[in-house]
Amino acid sequence: MLELLWLVPALPFAGFLVLALFGRRLSRMGVAAVGAGSVGLSAIAAVLVDTSFLASPPAGNAWTQVLWQWVGAAGFGPQIELYLDPVSVVMSLVVSVVGFLILFYSAQFMAGDEGYNRFFCYMDLFVGSMLTLVLAGDLLLLYLGWEGVGLCSYLLIGFWYVDPANGRAARKAFIVTRIGDAAMAAGLLLLFTNLGTSEIQALMQRASQQWGAGSGFAVAAAALLLGGALGKSAQLPLQTWLPDAMAGPTPVSALIHAATMVTAGVYLIARAHVLFALAPPVQMAVAVIGAVTLLYAGFAALAQSDIKRVLAYSTISQIGYMFLALGVGAWSAAIFHLMTHAFFKSLLFLGAGVVILGLNREHNMFKMGGLRKELPGTFLTFLIAAASLSALPLVTAGFYSKDAILSSAWTSGAGSRWLWAAGLAGALLTSVYSFRMVFLTFFGELRQKPRLKPGICMVVPLATLSVLCIVGGSVQVPETLGNVRVFSDFLNVVLPPAAAHETAGTEAALQVVAGVASVLGVLVAYYLFLHRPQHVERWTATLAGARLHRLWLAGWGFDWAYDRLFVRPLVWAARANKADFIDSFSRAMAQLNVAAHAALRRTQTGHVRWYAMVIVMGGVIAIWILVL
Amino acid sequence: MVTVPVEHGLMLAGVLFALGALGVMVRRNVVFTLMCVEIMLNASGLAFVVAGWRWGQADGQVMFFFILTMAAAEVCVGLALVLQLHRRFQTLDVDAADKMRG
Amino acid sequence: MNAVFYVSALIAVASTAMVIIERNAVHALLYLIVSLLAVAVIFFGLGAPFVAALEVLIYAGAIMVLFVFAMMLLNLGRAATEQERQWLKPRMWRGPGILAFILLAEVVYVLTCVGWPAPAGGVVEPRQVGAALFGPYVLGVELASLVLLAALLGAYHLGRRTPPSEGGGP
Numbered sequence: 058m059l060e061l062l063w064l065v066p067a068l069p070f071a072g073f074l075v076l077a078l079f080g081r082r083l084s085r086m087g088v089a090a091v092g093a094g095s096v097g098l099s100a101i102a103a104v105l106v107d108t109s110f111l112a113s114p115p116a117g118n119a120w121t122q123v124l125w126q127w128v129g130a131a132g133f134g135p136q137i138e139l140y141l142d143p144v145s146v147v148m149s150l151v152v153s154v155v156g157f158l159i160l161f162y163s164a165q166f167m168a169g170d171e172g173y174n175r176f177f178c179y180m181d182l183f184v185g186s187m188l189t190l191v192l193a194g195d196l197l198l199l200y201l202g203w204e205g206v207g208l209c210s211y212l213l214i215g216f217w218y219v220d221p222a223n224g225r226a227a228r229k230a231f232i233v234t235r236i237g238d239a240a241m242a243a244g245l246l247l248l249f250t251n252l253g254t255s256e257i258q259a260l261m262q263r264a265s266q267q268w269g270a271g272s273g274f275a276v277a278a279a280a281l282l283l284g285g286a287l288g289k290s291a292q293l294p295l296q297t298w299l300p301d302a303m304a305g306p307t308p309v310s311a312l313i314h315a316a317t318m319v320t321a322g323v324y325l326i327a328r329a330h331v332l333f334a335l336a337p338p339v340q341m342a343v344a345v346i347g348a349v350t351l352l353y354a355g356f357a358a359l360a361q362s363d364i365k366r367v368l369a370y371s372t373i374s375q376i377g378y379m380f381l382a383l384g385v386g387a388w389s390a391a392i393f394h395l396m397t398h399a400f401f402k403s404l405l406f407l408g409a410g411v412v413i414l415g416l417n418r419e420h421n422m423f424k425m426g427g428l429r430k431e432l433p434g435t436f437l438t439f440l441i442a443a444a445s446l447s448a449l450p451l452v453t454a455g456f457y458s459k460d461a462i463l464s465s466a467w468t469s470g471a472g473s474r475w476l477w478a479a480g481l482a483g484a485l486l487t488s489v490y491s492f493r494m495v496f497l498t499f500f501g502e503l504r505q506k507p508r509l510k511p512g513i514c515m516v517v518p519l520a521t522l523s524v525l526c527i528v529g530g531s532v533q534v535p536e537t538l539g540n541v542r543v544f545s546d547f548l549n550v551v552l553p554p555a556a557a558h559e560t561a562g563t564e565a566a567l568q569v570v571a572g573v574a575s576v577l578g579v580l581v582a583y584y585l586f587l588h589r590p591q592h593v594e595r596w597t598a599t600l601a602g603a604r605l606h607r608l609w610l611a612g613w614g615f616d617w618a619y620d621r622l623f624v625r626p627l628v629w630a631a632r633a634n635k636a637d638f639i640d641s642f643s644r645a646m647a648q649l650n651v652a653a654h655a656a657l658r659r660t661q662t663g664h665v666r667w668y669a670m671v672i673v674m675g676g677v678i679a680i681w682i683l684v685l
Numbered sequence: 686m687v688t689v690p691v692e693h694g695l696m697l698a699g700v701l702f703a704l705g706a707l708g709v710m711v712r713r714n715v716v717f718t719l720m721c722v723e724i725m726l727n728a729s730g731l732a733f734v735v736a737g738w739r740w741g742q743a744d745g746q747v748m749f750f751f752i753l754t755m756a757a758a759e760v761c762v763g764l765a766l767v768l769q770l771h772r773r774f775q776t777l778d779v780d781a782a783d784k785m786r787g
Numbered sequence: 788m789n790a791v792f793y794v795s796a797l798i799a800v801a802s803t804a805m806v807i808i809e810r811n812a813v814h815a816l817l818y819l820i821v822s823l824l825a826v827a828v829i830f831f832g833l834g835a836p837f838v839a840a841l842e843v844l845i846y847a848g849a850i851m852v853l854f855v856f857a858m859m860l861l862n863l864g865r866a867a868t869e870q871e872r873q874w875l876k877p878r879m880w881r882g883p884g885i886l887a888f889i890l891l892a893e894v895v896y897v898l899t900c901v902g903w904p905a906p907a908g909g910v911v912e913p914r915q916v917g918a919a920l921f922g923p924y925v926l927g928v929e930l931a932s933l934v935l936l937a938a939l940l941g942a943y944h945l946g947r948r949t950p951p952s953e954g955g956g957p
Contacts, residue, residue: 663783665718669709673886680893687792687832691906692898694833697796699894701803701822703887708807710883713874714867716812716858720819724803727846730838731826738833741907743919746838747927750920753838753845754931758938760850764857765945771861772948 058109061102062122062139065149066192068099069156069185073178080174092177093160096184100153107146111547118142118551119258121194135255140194143548147392148191148324151399155316156184158518162407163308165514166414170306172216179216180312183209187317191324196245196255199325203241203289206318207234213313214305223304230298237288237295241325244281247274248332261331270335279336282329283343286322290376293350297615299373303365307410310365315372315406316399323379323395327388330552334386344384344469348479351377353613355486359493360609363420364409367494370612371446372402374483378462381480385473387465388552389545394458397529401445401455404522408439411515412498415507422494427503434516436499438523443495445526447488447579450572454530459484461533464567477567481574488578489585496587535564694735701728715770715779719763726756792832799825810871812863816854823847834910 072095080088110120119142127135141149160180167176186205193199215227249255251274252263268275286292291299302314313319326333326343333340354374361367375398382391412428412435413420429436445455463484466477511519533544545554585593596602608614660671705728708721730749737745767777774781802822809815823846830839920928 658787661786663780663786665715665779665782666710666713669706670883670886673706673710673883673890677886677890677893680890680897684893684897686834686908686910687788688906688908689789689792691903693792693796694829695898696895697799697829699891699898700800701826703891703894704800704803704807706890707880707883707887710886711875711879712807714812714871716854716861717807717815720815720854721807723846723850724806724819724822727823727826731829734830734833734835734838737911738835738908739903739906741909741911743911743915746835746911746916747919747924749835749838750841750916751927751931753841755934757845757850758934760853761938761942762945764853765942767857768860768946777861777863777867 058105059115059120059141060122062106062120062141062192063124064102065099065106065153066139066185066188068095068102069181069188071095073181073185076174076178076181080178083174085168085173088174088177089160089164092181093157093164095181096153096160097157099184099188100150100157103149103153106141107150110141110146123194127195127197132253133249133255135195135197137198138194138256139192140257141192142551144324144327144392144551145192147396147548149188151396152184152187152191152317155399155403155522156180156187156312158521159308159312159316159403159407160184162311162410162515162518163306165512166308166410167306176213176216176306179209179212180308183213183313183318187321190321194257196248196257196260199257199328200241200245203285203321204238206313206321207231207238207289210234210302210313210318213309214302216305216309226298226301226304230302233295233298234288237285240281240283240288241285244278244285247278247281251278257328261329264332264335268335271337272335275332275335276339279329279333279339280342282325282332283339286325287346288322289325290319290322290380291373292322292346292377292380293353294615296350296354296373297612297619300366300369300612303363303369307365307406307413310368311403311406311410314369315402319372319376320379320395320399323376323383323391326380326383327392327552330383330388333383334553340384340386342384343380344466344476347377347380347382347384348476348483349377350374351381351483352479352486353377355483355490357609357612358490359486360606362423362610364412364422364425364494364498365406365420367422367490368402368405368409371405371487371491372398374487375402375446378459378480378483381466381476382462385465385469385476386553387462387469389548389554390458390461390465392548392552393461393533393544397445397454397458397526400522400525400529401442401453404438404442404519404526405446407515407519407522408435408442409498411435411511411519412507415509416505417508419505422497424504425498426501427499428507429499431503431507432499432510435511435519438519439499440495441523441526443491446491447575448484448571449488449575449579450568452527454526454528456572456575457530457533457535460535460568460571463571464535464564467563467567481571484571485574485578485581488575489582492579492582493586496582500587535568691735691739694738695732698728698732698735701725701731713779714777715767716777718779719760719767722763723756723760726752726759788832792829795825795828795832798822799829808875810868810875812858812867813855816851816858820847820851823851834908836910837913837916 072091075091075095076083076088080091083091119140122139122141124137124139127137160177163176163180167173170176183206186202186209188202190199190202190206193202211227211231214230215224217223218227245255248260248264252260252267254260254263264275264278288295299314299319303310305313333343351374354370354377358367358370358374361370375394379391379394379398382388382394411432412425415428415432416425419425441453445453447453448455448459450456459480463477463480466480467473469476533542597606611617702725705721705724708724709718712718712721730752733745733748733752735745737743737748770782771777799822802818802825805818806815806822809818823842827839827842827847830836830842
């Protein structure tokens with residue numbers, strides 16, 4: 058069964074090709090069948106491959122499938138090889154299953170849009186690229202998938218390209234991630250030129266042999282890869298593109314900007330964990346960036362009025378948690394949170410999509426309200442997802458994954474208490490803003506009646522994901538609560554386990570504190586936004602309050618800062634160099650030619666005597682040279 | 686016959702050639718230009734004959750023969766052209782036919 | 788015997804100088820004929836009777852006469868001579884004069900640098916010239932006849948009186 062591995066990324070690519078070439082001739086149903094179906098088949102293939110892997114793990118807990126030799130130059134021979142180990146098992150399952158559910162949902166969501174075929178085409182290409190990324194055994198192939206998802210992100214954010222604002226958002230996403238991609242390419246080159254291979258496992262092996270801990274090369278390579286991860290995963294300082302990326306259709310936001318592409322950075326760091334372990338300062342930087350980002354995004358989410366922007370900042374914040382986990386060495390906890398986050402965040406987006414579509418593309422939460430009677434199913438699933446996001450104790454998957462991260466943060470090395478405190482504060486904020494979102498959207502008075510209810514294509518994914526949100530945490534339950542270690546045992550064959558953890562008593566205390574924080578957040582949100590909203594209104598009316606609100610709403614002013622620091626000087630320089638001074642060299646040559654021609658033209662007087670004189674002059678000079 | 690140093694003969698040819706070249710460069714009347722060309726040809730023929738005399742062979746005279754033939758042919762065609770020039774421009778000014786300029 | 792050479796040389800140079808200075812076309816032609824005759828004398832002195840005869844017969848006799856005929860056809864008159872006076876200002880001679888002088892100086896320099904052996908001398912009979920012409924140089928003779936044919940045809944065609952309406956020319 059393992060030989061079917063190549064089908065997993067190949068099927069979505071095949072779907073892309075079919076839709077690109079013949080999509081116009083297919084009916085709507087046909088397009089959706091090919092688009093969602095190819096990913097569905099890929100998911101089935103992934104399930105088959107992965108169950109076979111689980112049932113009888115191959116030697117060394119990893120299986121490689123080499124498809125062909127990509128480049129055959131001397132000393133540089135990357136191959137198209139797929140690598141299956143527990144991490145890629147988890148990732149491929151998440152990507153293909155969640156991808157299929159979202160595509161199934163979009164069959165109805167995007168109905169009525171004239172770019173139907175184009176949508177499924179791009180989505181298939183995206184899923185194919187993402188699967189290539191997570192299954193790649195060669196760093197160059199990973200980079201191929203990396204760039205592919207970046208391209209599809211651009212294409213899909215700017216899907217409704219007629220509105221120039223969408224095009225700008227797409228370009229912003231591409232350019233900001235490009236900065237990260239450039240760092241990653243540099244890191245890739247550094248690794249390849251120093252270690253002589255681009256195959257990931259071989260790289261990690263050679264790195265640990267040749268570079269000691271803390272060596273300059275390891276730090277540089279890890280830092281550069283981190284740069285790439287920061288761009289793709291929208292962490293500080295490259296996070297400005299994600300809120301604007303909400304200009305794309307909601308399924309795009311669900312798939313790309315919640316469940317899969319933005320987690321590519323987390324995956325990269327987990328894959329290259331050997332390298333990061335060799336570079337302690339960089340690993341510490343990962344943790345610190347994660348902690349700061351999760352707080353930053355939490356505050357920003359609190360002030361947003363567009364429902365999708367709340368979710369965007371929430372994504373940034375949750376990925377901050379994953380980075381925090383990676384930074385303290387809790388690799389499997391990070392992947393665990395990645396999985397649960399994929400479930401509840403995509404569910405949140407899909408539910409928000411139902412609301413937005415029903416209210417005629419209304420994004421502003423303050424214009425929504427009281428929808429729980431009108432859209433009961435959506436409300437229920439949305440509530441489950443929000444609860445999972447807030448990590449409500451015991452019943453939600455998010456609780457278990459977030460708890461794993463927080464307890465690892467507590468027991469990690471230097472600065473562990475601060476990191477844990479940041480994570481805890483972030484948990485409180487998460488709870489507040491997610492239930493603020495729930496209360497504003499589904500409670501209160503009904504301002505606008507939704508014009509459509511979700512059909513079967515939308516209900517099935519919503520229901521499936523909500524079930525996963527609840528039971529998904531049961532694969533990893535801490536000691537104090539049942540000690541199920543299926544997930545971490547599975548992953549710890551390839552990822553080093555987290556540092557020794559505290560006694561059961563401290564762990565239980567930590568869990569209680571975390572649980573209290575999330576429940577407290579719900580209550581705070583209820584009080585401030587449903588029960589007595591006038592407190593908040595009065596506070597935002599004050600000078601300080603208004604300023605703070607504006608600051609958080611604009612994402613702590615990063616856009617403004619980048620505009621002043623980078624965009625304006627660059628545009629000024631481009632305008633100043635309008636008559637391209639480098640071009641003037643080649644222009645000067647042309648002008649020189651013209652001038653010389655004009656000068657020589659004047660020697661053609663048409664007078665025979667002048668020509669005779671020139672002949673004699675030539676003869677004189679020739680004899681001079683010959684003789685003298 | 687004469688026993689003049691060879692270089693004197695060649696120098697004479699050079700002087701005549703230079704005078705012919707001077708005439709071509711200066712004269713504006715096209716007939717004079719042709720005459721000066723004849724002077725130059727004659728001078729080069731003289732040089733060949735002197736060279737043949739230096740070696741005592743007939744080759745110098747053979748060359749002069751060919752130069753003479755060529756000069757005759759050239760004069761024929763040249764004078765025909767002069768007649769055409771005169772007919773078209775009503776002048777013998779060689780500068781009148783300067784349309785091939787620029 | 789050498790005096791003959793030098794005297795003829797002097798006459799040749801002087802009359803050539805007169806050719807290029809002279810304003811009247813026919814006078815210039817006559818000077819040219821004198822120059823050619825002087826050169827023919829030099830040829831005799833150099834032991835080349837054949838080419839001396841050719842020089843007189845063909846160069847001075849046929850080619851110059853052709854020039855005279857052309858002059859007659861052109862029918863220039865006194866106005867042409869006046870025009871020549873206008874065209875030949877002294878300052879016209881400066882530039883070309885310098886150039887010609889430099890050319891001459893170079894040639895003289897080249898000639899005096901090299902050490903010339905004594906000339907072989909001796910008369911080269913017309914028989915020898917004929918044998919050479921129709922021996923190794925027979926191809927050149929044939930080509931020369933072709934050149935003359937071409938010149939004949941060309942002169943005939945170019946000299947034709949074309950009707951005034953024709954614009955393109957021959």
